[in-house]
Amino acid sequence: MSSKIEKWLETNTFHHGEFWDIRKLVEMKEAQGLKISLCIPTLNEEKTIGKEIVIFRSELMERYPLIDEFAVIDSGSEDKTLEVAASFGADVYSAADILPEVGDKRGKGENLWKAIYQLKGDIIVYVDADIKNIHPRFVTGIVAPLIYNETIKYCKAFYDRPMAYSSGIRSSGGGRVTEILIRPLFSLFFPELSSLIQPLSGEFAVRREVLERIPFPIGYGVETAHILDVYKEWGLEAFAQCDLDQRIHRNQTTTALGKMSFGILQTFINRLKRYGMVDRLPEMATLYRQFQAEGNRYEQLTREIVEYERPPMITIPAYRKKYGIKD
Amino acid sequence: MFKSIDQIIEAIPTHRENLQPLREILLANALMIGEIPAPTYSEVERITFLSNRFTEDGLQNISIDEAGNGMAIVPGTKGENNILVCAHADTVFNQKVDHAMSVGPDSIQGPGISDNSLGLAAIVTLPEILKRLNLQFEDNLILMGCSRSLGHGDLGGIRFFLENNKLPIRAGICVEGVQLGRLSYASIGMLRGEINVNVPTEYDWTKFGASGSVVLLTKVVQRIMEIPIASEPKTRILFGSINAGTSFGTQPTSANLRFEIRSEQVGMVSNLKQEIEDIIDEIANASDTELELSVIAQRAPAGLAYGHPMVRTMRQIINALDIKPHVEPSVGELSGLINKGIPSVTLGLTKGKYKNEFKESIEIQPIFDGLSQLVALLQSIDGGFCDEQ
Numbered sequence: 109m110s111s112k113i114e115k116w117l118e119t120n121t122f123h124h125g126e127f128w129d130i131r132k133l134v135e136m137k138e139a140q141g142l143k144i145s146l147c148i149p150t151l152n153e154e155k156t157i158g159k160e161i162v163i164f165r166s167e168l169m170e171r172y173p174l175i176d177e178f179a180v181i182d183s184g185s186e187d188k189t190l191e192v193a194a195s196f197g198a199d200v201y202s203a204a205d206i207l208p209e210v211g212d213k214r215g216k217g218e219n220l221w222k223a224i225y226q227l228k229g230d231i232i233v234y235v236d237a238d239i240k241n242i243h244p245r246f247v248t249g250i251v252a253p254l255i256y257n258e259t260i261k262y263c264k265a266f267y268d269r270p271m272a273y274s275s276g277i278r279s280s281g282g283g284r285v286t287e288i289l290i291r292p293l294f295s296l297f298f299p300e301l302s303s304l305i306q307p308l309s310g311e312f313a314v315r316r317e318v319l320e321r322i323p324f325p326i327g328y329g330v331e332t333a334h335i336l337d338v339y340k341e342w343g344l345e346a347f348a349q350c351d352l353d354q355r356i357h358r359n360q361t362t363t364a365l366g367k368m369s370f371g372i373l374q375t376f377i378n379r380l381k382r383y384g385m386v387d388r389l390p391e392m393a394t395l396y397r398q399f400q401a402e403g404n405r406y407e408q409l410t411r412e413i414v415e416y417e418r419p420p421m422i423t424i425p426a427y428r429k430k431y432g433i434k435d
Numbered sequence: 436m437f438k439s440i441d442q443i444i445e446a447i448p449t450h451r452e453n454l455q456p457l458r459e460i461l462l463a464n465a466l467m468i469g470e471i472p473a474p475t476y477s478e479v480e481r482i483t484f485l486s487n488r489f490t491e492d493g494l495q496n497i498s499i500d501e502a503g504n505g506m507a508i509v510p511g512t513k514g515e516n517n518i519l520v521c522a523h524a525d526t527v528f529n530q531k532v533d534h535a536m537s538v539g540p541d542s543i544q545g546p547g548i549s550d551n552s553l554g555l556a557a558i559v560t561l562p563e564i565l566k567r568l569n570l571q572f573e574d575n576l577i578l579m580g581c582s583r584s585l586g587h588g589d590l591g592g593i594r595f596f597l598e599n600n601k602l603p604i605r606a607g608i609c610v611e612g613v614q615l616g617r618l619s620y621a622s623i624g625m626l627r628g629e630i631n632v633n634v635p636t637e638y639d640w641t642k643f644g645a646s647g648s649v650v651l652l653t654k655v656v657q658r659i660m661e662i663p664i665a666s667e668p669k670t671r672i673l674f675g676s677i678n679a680g681t682s683f684g685t686q687p688t689s690a691n692l693r694f695e696i697r698s699e700q701v702g703m704v705s706n707l708k709q710e711i712e713d714i715i716d717e718i719a720n721a722s723d724t725e726l727e728l729s730v731i732a733q734r735a736p737a738g739l740a741y742g743h744p745m746v747r748t749m750r751q752i753i754n755a756l757d758i759k760p761h762v763e764p765s766v767g768e769l770s771g772l773i774n775k776g777i778p779s780v781t782l783g784l785t786k787g788k789y790k791n792e793f794k795e796s797i798e799i800q801p802i803f804d805g806l807s808q809l810v811a812l813l814q815s816i817d818g819g820f821c822d823e824q
Contacts, residue, residue: 154539155537156537158537158538158539158540159466159536159537159538161459162459162462162463162466162538163463163466163467165459165463166459166460166462166463166464167463170459170460171460171491188539188540191540192538192539192540195540195541196459196538196540197459240535241470241535243467356535
């Protein structure tokens with residue numbers, strides 16, 4: 109398994125710098141007759157949405173026609189998100205107005221799901237609206253692997269989050285929820301998926317043929333469900349991931365991350381049930397997989413973690429003798 | 436080719452309208468430039484961005500020179516002469532400052548957006564602007580992002596360019612983000628200096644009383660403030676920053692004062708410098724400490740006449756925008772150009788607030804007035820309407 113993961117890391121993990129030539133990307137896209145849609149799901153993002161729209165429209169629609177269609181899909185913002193988005197010419201939709209016959213649920217997953225109906229692209233690129241250091245690479249980096257390789261169906265972004273490192277090698281991991289919840293769960297039950305460095309990142313590009321065939325939890329579990337379902341149906345080969353360097357966004361409180369983890373855990377256990385794994389859990393893996401980066405090369409760090417258990421002290425004869433415990 | 440200045444001015448409203456579709460491209464350039472930190476002497480990443488943009492637009496002679504200036508040429512139909520359009524690339528903010536810009540429906544906020552990310556953005560967007568307006572000039576345009584402009588940089592970029600450039604330059608335009616209506620056609624006499632106080636380690640505190648470097652520097656400031664300065668021609672001494680000491684109860688042994696003298700009167704800056712040197716010598720001798728004046732930058736006053744055709748044209752253009760021209764002298768790139776005998780002006784592109792503060796902001800809509808003003812001036816220079824007869 110390790111060699112499969114290593115091979116996948118070698119062939120399906122990219123750095124956005126590999127795709128700097130947007131002109132070439134556009135040529136490849138046009139040669140394949142692909143249409144690409146960009147969706148930004150929003151809920152009260154007035155501070156960052158304007159910049160995202162300006163930069164994506166300028167760089168990826170007007171300067172280089174990589175994106176054919178661009179929509180903001182909102183969950184009911186109460187601030188000026190919609191006003192700002194519209195003022196820069198974005199197509200703005202309320203999630204509630206799309207497919208009204210199926211009703212309206214509140215959550216980011218709802219916006220992502222309804223985008224499949226609303227947008228026409230063969231590939232849909234999702235980018236969160238809370239990115240402070242927005243740049244065209246947030247789209248080019250995740251859509252390029254799908255343009256260049258037709259076997260790739262789902263590409264995730266990951267980011268460098270260095271706190272500090274003194275040598276050339278640095279640890280490269282996800283956010284807190286990924287490292288504390290998702291990576292241990294994947295390592296235990298779906299070890300190949302532990303090769304995704306940031307499975308929860310909100311930036312990903314997916315082919316329509318995949319999006320239209322997977323269910324969408326509407327809350328915190330949407331990214332986790334996607335990864336599990338796509339993996340189950342199409343395998344690790346369908347995935348790619350791209351390093352987009354740094355992403356600056358607002359930090360969430362530990363309490364908020366607790367809520368997120370609770371939602372994700374529900375989704376995860378639902379998936380175990382759906383896959384028939386609850387009653388026949390696989391042999392638990394004891395290899396824990398993390399990552400380190402050297403330059404643009406990523407490698408796994410595997411650690412054998414065996415949770416050996418000691419029996420209750422009272423069962424130890426020496427203990428019983430010392431304290432005069434009789435049978 | 437326009438036959439008169441009136442025709443150029445009549446075209447301004449049409450240009451302003453036709454430039455609206457370029458809003459996202461211009462703003463994206465300003466945002467991406469603004470989010471690259473560029474303190475003086477560390478402009479390389481910004482200049483590289485400019486250079487890449489010039490390459491994408493198919494410009495000629497794209498280069499980054501030894502001083503770190505980034506430039507390119509938009510070739511003219513005749514190309515016998517050159518018009519320099521420049522903007523300084525450095526900012527007053529250091530690398531650690533959060534350079535994230537935020538965009539509202541009517542404004543952009545972020546450190547350095549007006550000084551001078553917007554100015555640079557106008558320069559890199561100019562080829563696209565000319566394409567959209569279907570304009571081609573007889574003269575070449577030299578587009579340049581200047582390095583090492585502010586503070587200790589002392590206009591190092593433009594000075595290097597002017598000392599080493601071989602191309603004939605007909606006129607220069609310095610582009611600043613704010614304020615729309617600004618018209619600078621003269622450089623003011625200026626001296627930027629630092630006064631350093633160092634109390635020797637063997638200093639006998641009992642002999643000279645309990646004075647540390649803070650007290651000594653304060654005396655210097657008081658004495659400078661006592662120098663009589665006439666209200667006309669305008670002269671000003673600005674104390675910009677002061678640094679001294681380490682804590683509440685420790686005798687400070689060093690102190691540093693940064694100041695700037697500006698004067699419209701020839702010779703006044705030199706006279707004031709001499710007076711400050713005398714004050715420093717006197718206080719140093721009386722206190723047995725080391726006081727030193729270092730000159731960081733100095734410029735002589737010079738400029739175009741108010742009636743120079745380029746200044747007159749600019750006034751007409753600004754008036755056509757229904758804005759009152761705001762005449763102010765410059766200590767920026769303009770002074771380098773004027774001292775080389777190149778007729779030049781500095782203009783501003785939009786309205787803005789809080790220049791050089793973290794909450795610096797610009798208004799979006801007036802930018803189109805600012806850009807059409809820049810285009811009209813280029814047309815006027817290219818058409819020969821700004822040449823002295």
